[in-house]
Amino acid sequence: MVIKAIKRYYKKxxxxxxxxxxxxxxxxxxxxxxxxxxxxxxxxxxxxxxMTLGDMQRKVDHLLLSRHSHIMVRIYIHLRLATLRRWRKF
Structure with missing residues (x-):
């Protein structure tokens, strides 16, 4: 059961x-x-x-804040955005 949950999370x-x-x-x-x-x-x-990375971080943070997301989720997404293909520095 835990394995299925991990696989589902990984796919998402x-x-x-x-x-x-x-x-x-x-x-x-x-x-x-x-x-x-x-x-x-x-x-x-x-x-x-x-749009810059900072603009996207503010936009996503505002959206998560309006949805009453937990602070740890907001911090995680803030850090995660910099690792995405559009924002990575090569």
Whole structure:
């Protein structure tokens, strides 16, 4: 039972938008094969092309705060955003 829960969590974790970290299974307009959600990418370019990592962190934090998310979740996502493909520095 624990193994199934871990596998389910892992599947959701690897299928996240590589810009905002939203699990792609929750995006009803997601274009299959795209690594970005429909809120961040329209299939050709980023919707908010001039957005910085700091802007995205503030946007996601505001959303999580409005949903009364636990502070540890907000901190985790704040740190996690910097590891996503769109924001990584090579």
């Amino acid at each position: 974790e690897i299928n996240r938008c590589q810009s905002c970290s939203m699990p792609l299974i929750y995006d009803k307009q997601h274009l299959g094969g795209n690594i970005y959600c429909s809120y961040c990418h329209d299939g050709e370019s980023f919707i908010n092309n001039g």
